[in-house]
Amino acid sequence: xxxxxEDPQALSIQEGENATxxxxxxxxxxxxxxxxxxxxxxxxxxxxxxxxxxxKHSGRLRVTLDTSKKSSSLLITASRAADTASYFCAxxxxxxxxxxxxxxxxxxxxxx
Amino acid sequence: DGGITQSPKYLFRxxxxxxxxxxxxxxxxxxxxxxxxxxxxxxxxxxxxxxxNDFQKGDIAEGxxxxxxxxxxxxxxxxxAQKNPTAFYLCASxxxxxxxxxxxxxxxxxxx
Numbered sequence: 590x591x592x593x594x595e596d597p598q599a600l601s602i603q604e605g606e607n608a609t610x611x612x613x614x615x616x617x618x619x620x621x622x623x624x625x626x627x628x629x630x631x632x633x634x635x636x637x638x639x640x641x642x643x644x645k646h647s648g649r650l651r652v653t654l655d656t657s658k659k660s661s662s663l664l665i666t667a668s669r670a671a672d673t674a675s676y677f678c679a680x681x682x683x684x685x686x687x688x689x690x691x692x693x694x695x696x697x698x699x700x701x
Numbered sequence: 702d703g704g705i706t707q708s709p710k711y712l713f714r715x716x717x718x719x720x721x722x723x724x725x726x727x728x729x730x731x732x733x734x735x736x737x738x739x740x741x742x743x744x745x746x747x748x749x750x751x752x753x754n755d756f757q758k759g760d761i762a763e764g765x766x767x768x769x770x771x772x773x774x775x776x777x778x779x780x781x782a783q784k785n786p787t788a789f790y791l792c793a794s795x796x797x798x799x800x801x802x803x804x805x806x807x808x809x810x811x812x813x
Contacts, residue, residue: 593743622801631707631791631804632744677743687732687751687798688759691743 593621593678593692601698608665610695612678613658619681621654621661622689626675635663635676640683670701704728707792707805714779714786714812722777722808724792731797733775737761738789738807747790750775751797779810787812 596611612621620639624632638645638654638661645652651664665672675696679689705726714720724733732751736744746759750769764783769775775794779786789809793802 624804629789629807629809631806632793632802634801634803637801687795687800688734688746688749689802690746691736693741693743 593680593690595676595678595692595695597695598693599696599698601700602668603700604668604670606668608668608672608697608699610663610665610676610697612661612663612692614661614678614680615659616680617683618656619683621652622679622681623650623652623661623663624677624679624691626677626694628674632677665697668697668699670699673697673699705792705794705803705805707790707808709808710806712808712810714810716812717781719778719780720810722779722790722792722810724775724777724805725773726775726794726803726805727773728794728796728803729772730794730803731772732795733769734793734795734802735759735765735767735775735777736791736793738791744791747777786810 593612593614622637623635626632636647636652638652649666654661675694677694679691708723734749735747745761748767750756753772766778791807792805795802
């Protein structure tokens with residue numbers, strides 16, 4: 590079952606621009622997490638936001654969570670070519686016993 | 702170095718053969734997970750284990766088997782009963798509870 594749905598599916602921007610990616614989900618959550626995957630590699634955890642938090646920052650990353658709309662956004666500011674990757678949101682649903690459910694991902698291309 | 706390793710990186714199998722994928726972690730994590738990723742898709746959970754000698758089926762367990770005899774190791778066997786085994790397999794671990802997961806580099810399995 591796919592809990593998180595990312596939007597858009599693909600995003601292409603110029604280096605230096607900001608990238609905004611969205612994630613919607615269906616059920617109550619304990620937390621929502623964002624991961625990054627470079628082509629052919631494993632996933633790397635970026636940031637976790639708990640259900641009682643509304644916004645969180647980590648370096649050039651800003652994540653927001655709106656539990657009333659069951660949605661989250663990931664903003665990457667001042668993007669770099671090295672940010673080119675796929676980005677996934679994952680939800681830790683309430684009562685899911687620490688299992689994560691991943692969306693299909695967003696492919697971000699940052700043009701130099 | 703602390704981390705999670707998977708081997709081999711690439712694996713080729715003939716139809717009708719069972720094959721075992723290795724996953725080892727030295728992070729002292731209680732929980733371990735196996736995911737399958739198909740092209741352009743998100744991750745789907747195959748099996749997970751929250752503690753040694755215990756594991757549960759994920760969303761797509763049919764045709765797969767696992768064991769968790771040691772805390773550090775969580776091997777996945779892809780059996781001949783798995784109808785479409787060609788995919789990228791990712792192993793992950795976490796301290797347990799609602800936290801982030803740490804991923805290995807993945808094994809790409811191709812059935813010839």
